Amino acid sequence: LALARADAAGPPAGVLAGQARFLLAALGEAPAPDRAPAAYVRDLFDQFAPRFEAELTGRLDYRSPALLAALLERAGVAKARRLAVLDVGCGTGLSGAALAPFARRLEGLDLSPRMLAEARRRGLYDALHEADLLDWLPRQAPRFDLVAAADVLNYLGDLAPALAAIAGALAPGGLAAFSLEAGEDAPFALHGALRYRHDPAHVAALAAAAGLSEVAREAAALRTEGGAPVAGALLLLRRD
Numbered sequence: 001l002a003l004a005r006a007d008a009a010g011p012p013a014g015v016l017a018g019q020a021r022f023l024l025a026a027l028g029e030a031p032a033p034d035r036a037p038a039a040y041v042r043d044l045f046d047q048f049a050p051r052f053e054a055e056l057t058g059r060l061d062y063r064s065p066a067l068l069a070a071l072l073e074r075a076g077v078a079k080a081r082r083l084a085v086l087d088v089g090c091g092t093g094l095s096g097a098a099l100a101p102f103a104r105r106l107e108g109l110d111l112s113p114r115m116l117a118e119a120r121r122r123g124l125y126d127a128l129h130e131a132d133l134l135d136w137l138p139r140q141a142p143r144f145d146l147v148a149a150a151d152v153l154n155y156l157g158d159l160a161p162a163l164a165a166i167a168g169a170l171a172p173g174g175l176a177a178f179s180l181e182a183g184e185d186a187p188f189a190l191h192g193a194l195r196y197r198h199d200p201a202h203v204a205a206l207a208a209a210a211g212l213s214e215v216a217r218e219a220a221a222l223r224t225e226g227g228a229p230v231a232g233a234l235l236l237l238r239r240d
């Protein structure tokens with residue numbers, strides 16, 4: 001009741017109510033919302049930005065960008081700098097570095113300005129956009145040959161809108177490549193680390209409904225957390 005009153009009051013109380021509801025859901029005390037609140041994700045990564053790369057590539061043995069690049073190569077996509085590539089949730093650009101060998105033009109999109117500032121320093125991207133992927137992608141013409149998202153879709157629960165938006169931004173025959181944290185609960189489950197797990201088979205079915213056919217689906221350890229591997233899945237899809 002208190003959260004509903006805060007919602008009705010509008011910002012900033014409504015924003016905080018959304019975050020409180022998200023936290024309660026991660027603790028199993030409320031139904032999981034369709035997505036992590038954008039303000040929560042932005043603040044989290046704005047704070048994390050200065051130490052993100054050192055932590056991820058060091059202690060956390062983060063591998064999603066390299067795994068996605070290897071998946072593309074195994075599917076016959078050459079590192080020939082020929083594709084118009086969008087790096088969704090580009091963060092500081094670790095994923096952009098792995099995607100650059102495929103890209104004639106590389107664009108990045110993220111909702112955290114401080115992550116984007118780090119990405120800009122890298123000098124890899126032809127364009128960087130500060131926006132929520134669910135707002136920005138639906139406004140794009142179908143102009144990308146490859147849309148990639150490394151460790152990003154685990155901040156969304158319901159992936160149907162994101163998959164439809166990715167499909168809409170791809171040129172016919174274009175590819176989508178992304179990682180998921182894998183779980184068996186369909187359609188999704190929010191876990192204690194405040195991220196979502198998805199059932200890869202269910203996501204592949206959602207993607208097919210959005211006009212994205214499965215090219216490859218693989219299990220993979222995305223990184224280490226609390227000393228244990230994070231079980232994930234890599235999906236490669238083609239726009240029909």
Ligand SMILES: C[S@@+](CC[C@H](N)C(=O)[O-])C[C@H]1O[C@@H](n2cnc3c(N)ncnc32)[C@H](O)[C@@H]1O
Nearest residue numbers: 045089090091094095110111112132133150155
């Ligand atoms: C774990 S980081 C991964 C960054 C990068 N892809 C990499 O592999 O290093 C997740 C990034 O996704 C961004 N992100 C999460 N949800 C987003 C959304 N709805 N729209 C845009 N960016 C989002 C975060 O701000 C963060 O920079």
